[in-house]
Structures are given as C-alpha cells and as structure tokens.
Amino acid sequence: MSNKLPLAVIFMGIAYWFLVxxxxxxSPDPVPLKYPESWPKPTYDFTKNPLTxxxxxxxxxxxxxxxxxxxxxxxxxNCHLSYTAFTHVDHALSHGIHDRIGTRNSPALMNLAWxxxxxxxxxxxxxxxxxLAPISSPVEMDETIENVVxxxxxxxxxxxxxxxxxxxxxxxxxxxxxxLSQFELNLISANSKYDQMKRGEAVFNEQENKGYVLFQxxxxxxxxxxxxxxxxxxxxxxxxxxxxxxxxxxxxxxLSADSLKFKVPTLRNIEFSHxxxxxxxxxxxxxxxxxxxxxxxxxxxxxxxxxxxxxxFLLTLTDKEFLFNAxxxxxxx
Amino acid sequence: xxxxxxYAWLIFTPFILNAQKDMTGIxxxxxxxxxxxPIQDGILTGHINxxxxxxxxxxxxxxNFVFYKNGKEVGxxxxxxxLLDMEDANTMTISLLIAADYxxxxxxxxxxxxxxxxxxxxxxxDPTKGMYWAWNSGYINAKIEGYAKKCPTRNHQFEFHIGxxxxxxxxxxxxxxxGIAKQEIRVDMExxxxxxxxxxxxxxxxxxxxxxxxEMAKLLAKTFRLHEQ
Numbered sequence: 027m028s029n030k031l032p033l034a035v036i037f038m039g040i041a042y043w044f045l046v047x048x049x050x051x052x053s054p055d056p057v058p059l060k061y062p063e064s065w066p067k068p069t070y071d072f073t074k075n076p077l078t079x080x081x082x083x084x085x086x087x088x089x090x091x092x093x094x095x096x097x098x099x100x101x102x103x104n105c106h107l108s109y110t111a112f113t114h115v116d117h118a119l120s121h122g123i124h125d126r127i128g129t130r131n132s133p134a135l136m137n138l139a140w141x142x143x144x145x146x147x148x149x150x151x152x153x154x155x156x157x158l159a160p161i162s163s164p165v166e167m168d169e170t171i172e173n174v175v176x177x178x179x180x181x182x183x184x185x186x187x188x189x190x191x192x193x194x195x196x197x198x199x200x201x202x203x204x205x206l207s208q209f210e211l212n213l214i215s216a217n218s219k220y221d222q223m224k225r226g227e228a229v230f231n232e233q234e235n236k237g238y239v240l241f242q243x244x245x246x247x248x249x250x251x252x253x254x255x256x257x258x259x260x261x262x263x264x265x266x267x268x269x270x271x272x273x274x275x276x277x278x279x280x281l282s283a284d285s286l287k288f289k290v291p292t293l294r295n296i297e298f299s300h301x302x303x304x305x306x307x308x309x310x311x312x313x314x315x316x317x318x319x320x321x322x323x324x325x326x327x328x329x330x331x332x333x334x335x336x337x338x339f340l341l342t343l344t345d346k347e348f349l350f351n352a353x354x355x356x357x358x359x
Numbered sequence: 360x361x362x363x364x365x366y367a368w369l370i371f372t373p374f375i376l377n378a379q380k381d382m383t384g385i386x387x388x389x390x391x392x393x394x395x396x397p398i399q400d401g402i403l404t405g406h407i408n409x410x411x412x413x414x415x416x417x418x419x420x421x422x423n424f425v426f427y428k429n430g431k432e433v434g435x436x437x438x439x440x441x442l443l444d445m446e447d448a449n450t451m452t453i454s455l456l457i458a459a460d461y462x463x464x465x466x467x468x469x470x471x472x473x474x475x476x477x478x479x480x481x482x483x484x485d486p487t488k489g490m491y492w493a494w495n496s497g498y499i500n501a502k503i504e505g506y507a508k509k510c511p512t513r514n515h516q517f518e519f520h521i522g523x524x525x526x527x528x529x530x531x532x533x534x535x536x537x538g539i540a541k542q543e544i545r546v547d548m549e550x551x552x553x554x555x556x557x558x559x560x561x562x563x564x565x566x567x568x569x570x571x572x573x574e575m576a577k578l579l580a581k582t583f584r585l586h587e588q
Contacts, residue, residue, distance in 0.1 A: 152478040
C-alpha cells in the first residue's frame with residue numbers, strides 16, 4: 027500500500043501528460059498569416075484570436091451555413107460569393123431573407139486583416155463585430171446571435187468543430203465571431219499580375235504601364251497601394267441617390283464634414299466585383315471611369331485613350347488564384 | 360477526530376482567520392429603488408414628475424474597481440466587467456477580493472473605449488448578452504426600460520439604451536463611494552434621481568450614441584449611494 031499509491035499517482039500523471047497535455051489532437055494547429063514581405067504588419071490583433079487550421083475551418087463552415095439566418099435560407103456566401111471576390115455579383119443592392127432588399131451593395135472581402143473600420147460607413151469598429159450586423163438585420167439574415175449560438179450548440183457536428191477550434195465544445199458568441207473572423211482574415215489576395223510585376227515575376231505591357239502611371243497620379247491618393255485603399259473615408263463626387271439618401275460616414279460620426287463620405291473600397295479583383303459603388307449604381311468599369319473622367323471636385327481629367335490605359339491597369343489587379351482558391355470555396359464535405 | 364488534530368485546529372484557527380482578514384474581501388449589493396421603494400415582483404414603480412412610472416428592465420456594466428485609503432490608491436480589481444441585471448438577483452451582488460485596507464472605492468459605470476473597440480469578448484461581455492449594438496459597434500452600457508403614463512408611445516413604453524464610446528458622445532462614468540467601513544456593503548441606486556431629470560413625454564427612446572445618451576449616463580451615475588443604516 028505505502029509505495030503503491032505514489033506509483034499510481036506517477037502513472038496517472040504520465041497518462042494525463044500523454045492524453046491531454048502532449049496530445050497532438052488537443053490543441054489546434056497554429057497557421058501563420060501568409061502575405062507579401064513588402065506589406066505592412068496587419069492591424070488585426072492576432073494575439074486575441076490566433077489563427078489556427080481548425081478555427082479557419084470552423085469559420086468557413088459558418089460562413090457557408092444558412093443556419094446563421096432565421097429560416098436557414100441565407101448564408102454569408104449568398105451575398106459574398108468566392109468566385110466574385112466575395113461580393114454579391116449582379117445585385118446593386120444586396121438582397122437577403124425573403125428577398126428583402128437592403129440599401130447597400132455588398133463589398134468584396136479580402137485582405138481584411140489590414141482594415142480597421144468595416145462597412146461603407148465604418149459602422150463596425152472591428153472585424154469580429156461586423157458579423158453581428160448581417161445576422162441581426164431584418165433584410166439580411168433576420169436572426170439573433172443568442173439564437174444562433176443556441177442552434178449551433180444543439181448540433182453535435184458543430185460541437186465537435188468548436189471543440190477542435192477552441193479546446194471545448196461550448197458555443198459562445200465570442201467564439202462564433204472569432205471563428206468567422208479567422209476564415210475572413212485568411213482571405214488574402216496578393217497574386218495578381220500587378221503583384222507579380224512588383225515581385226519581378228511578370229512585366230506590364232506598354233498600355234498597362236501607362237495606366238499604372240495614370241493611376242498613381244489620379245487615384246492612388248485614395249486607392250493607395252498595396253491594398254488599393256487608404257482604409258479611410260472619402261467623398262468621390264458621386265451625387266446622392268435621393269431614393270436612398272445615404273449620407274455615409276456621417277451617420278456614424280454625426281459630423282457634417284463626413285456627409286457623403288464612404289469607405290474607400292479596394293480595387294483588387296475589381297474586374298469581378300461589379301456592380302460598383304456603395305449603392306451599386308455602376309454596372310461597368312467604363313461607367314466608373316466616365317464618372318471620374320471629368321471630375322472637377324477631385325480635379326481629375328481623363329481622355330478616351332487614358333481611360334483605356336487605366337482600364338488595362340485595373341485589370342492587372344485580378345487575382346485568379348484568389349478567386350478560384352478551393353480553400354475559400356464552399357466546403358465540400 | 361484524533362486529539363492531536365483537534366489541538367492543531369485550535370492553535371491554528373486564529374492564524375487562518377487572520378490570514379483571511381489580510382486578504383480583505385468586499386461584497387457589494389446593488390439595490391435599485393424608486394422613491395425609496397425596492398423592487399417588487401420584478402419591477403420598480405413610483406410616482407415622479409406627476410407621472411406613474413414602472414421600470415421592468417435595468418441592466419448595466421460595472422468594472423474597473425479601484426480601492427483607496429486616505430485618498431491613496433491601495434489596490435485594483437482585475438475581474439473585468441460585471442453585467443448587473445435587475446431581473447437576476449445573483450448578478451446584483453459583486454464579490455471582490457482585495458489585499459488591502461480601504462475606505463473608498465471607485466468604479467466605472469459602463470465599459471471603456473478600449474473594450475468597445477477590441478473585437479469579440481467572452482463572459483459578461485459576450486455579444487449574446489444583448490448588450491452590444493449590431494449596426495454601430497459598441498456596448499450598450501446600460502438599458503433602462505419600462506412604462507410611464509406620459510409616454511406617447513405604443514403601450515406607453517420607454518426604452519433607453521445608453522452607450523457610445525466615441526467623442527463627443529462618450530457614456531462611461533466614474534462612480535465613487537466614500538466612507539466604507541465594512542466588508543459587506545449595500546449600495547442603493549435611487550432611480551428617481553434619473554427620472555426626475557427626464558421629461559418622458561418628450562424623451563422616451565434612446566437607441567444610439569447621442570448627447571441625450573451621454574446626459575443619461577451622467578444621471579444614472581448619480582443614482583449610486585451607500586445605503587443608510
């Protein structure tokens with residue numbers, strides 16, 4: 027008896043160490059965020075939500091699962107489709123549950139780890155908290171986060187996924203939001219012809235080069251490289267649509283100086299993310315350039331030839347690897 | 360029990376008690392009242408400004424407890440934010456452990472700006488607690504809802520969701536309680552101090568950061584006071 031007890035304790039200690047502490051299955055696998063060396067450090071604080079393979083996988087399933095909506099008909103991907111840079115292609119104003127139509131065009135989703143304010147007016151102050159808006163919007167998913175957490179907690183499949191991602195199977199609002207963020211943070215577009223040119227792996231033709239110069243002179247102060255957005259809020263001279271009366275940033279800051287300012291959208295994959303602008307008023311890039319071509323407010327003037335050159339440059343921002351990345355698409359199994 | 364153990368117990372008990380005294384705990388009971396009347400059947404009722412008022416919802420965050428002795432800081436609590444909910448008596452009592460002798464406490468009513476912009480958080484700050492705005496990021500620092508005869512709204516309801524962390528419409532407030540002599544204290548929240556300053560015939564809905572919300576946060580902070588024995 028006297029020496030059996032310590033032995034048993036030691037044995038149990040070793041067993042515990044093998045089963046729990048050292049088990050390769052018990053803690054999720056960290057995944058580094060892969061992005062070009064020349065890019066700045068992300069603004070997202072990964073210490074609060076470290077990327078893991080299991081976290082991204084859970085987030086991906088949630089992103090594609092209509093369980094997040096009230097009647098299980100609408101998922102995030104309804105309005106953010108991977109093949110079109112995660113925007114709602116062909117829909118000027120995104121529509122959600124029961125085909126109710128919202129008041130804004132769904133933005134393309136990529137390189138979100140460098141953003142600090144989200145939505146056209148910056149209403150969401152953090153990527154994690156952004157998802158609360160579509161989940162609870164009556165024209166989008168019309169659900170509550172409380173209810174989503176309960177629904178997920180009843181599904182053994184999700185309990186297992188939460189366990190893999192967070193170490194136990196409890197579903198909480200915090201974890202749900204962090205998992206969605208992990209999937210979205212992982213959506214990095216950095217392999218367009220423009221990126222390859224920057225890395226010396228591709229060369230621009232003459233037209234693309236001319237377009238690049240025009241871009242730098244006229245557009246880059248707002249659509250700043252390498253993200254093609256300065257992440258700020260600007261007025262680009264669009265007249266207000268009086269059927270929507272969307273004042274943009276002013277709705278959040280309540281400062282009249284912010285009236286008609288909208289978040290500068292990225293131009294990466296712009297070829298695929300039509301229609302354009304916060305209300306999707308332009309269907310073609312041509313229309314966008316016509317808007318900018320004689321813009322006294324911004325002091326931009328573009329000739330017909332310059333518009334062609336500029337378009338050639340904008341098309342170098344298409345990243346096929348991003349658009350057709352199987353890891354970003356609907357999870358098959 | 361063997362005798363030796365009993366002796367040991369007798370000898371050491373005073374030391375154990377003493378050790379606990381060094382690690383002073385404090386238990387704060389928050390007690391919402393209206394014109395001195397406590398909650399009855401889950402609601403507060405009273406007559407204020409010639410109006411009959413019934414409050415059925417009162418939820419708010421408290422946090423950042425700092426302890427003072429003779430005006431000097433002697434300790435801080437690190438337990439984060441606590442969500443107090445009038446409907447759930449358990450949440451209305453907060454127990455904190457603090458290794459110091461103190462005579463005053465300071466805490467915040469509401470969450471600070473860093474907390475409002477740091478992404479998803481758990482526990483009492485989890486967004487499933489119903490205290491986070493979906494369309495304009497930020498915590499609702501306090502919810503006060505109920506009925507008043509003068510409210511020209513459907514069912515005479517008023518709904519105040521008080522929050523906002525960006526200047527100029529911040530809502531976080533400092534509250535200070537002085538002259539604390541005991542480890543278990545009762546803190547009254549006399550809500551008449553809040554409602555006396557509001558014309559419910561005019562102001563009955565606050566749903567986003569605004570000057571009114573900031574003003575209400577100040578009024579709510581003034582309702583806290585030590586219960587007179």
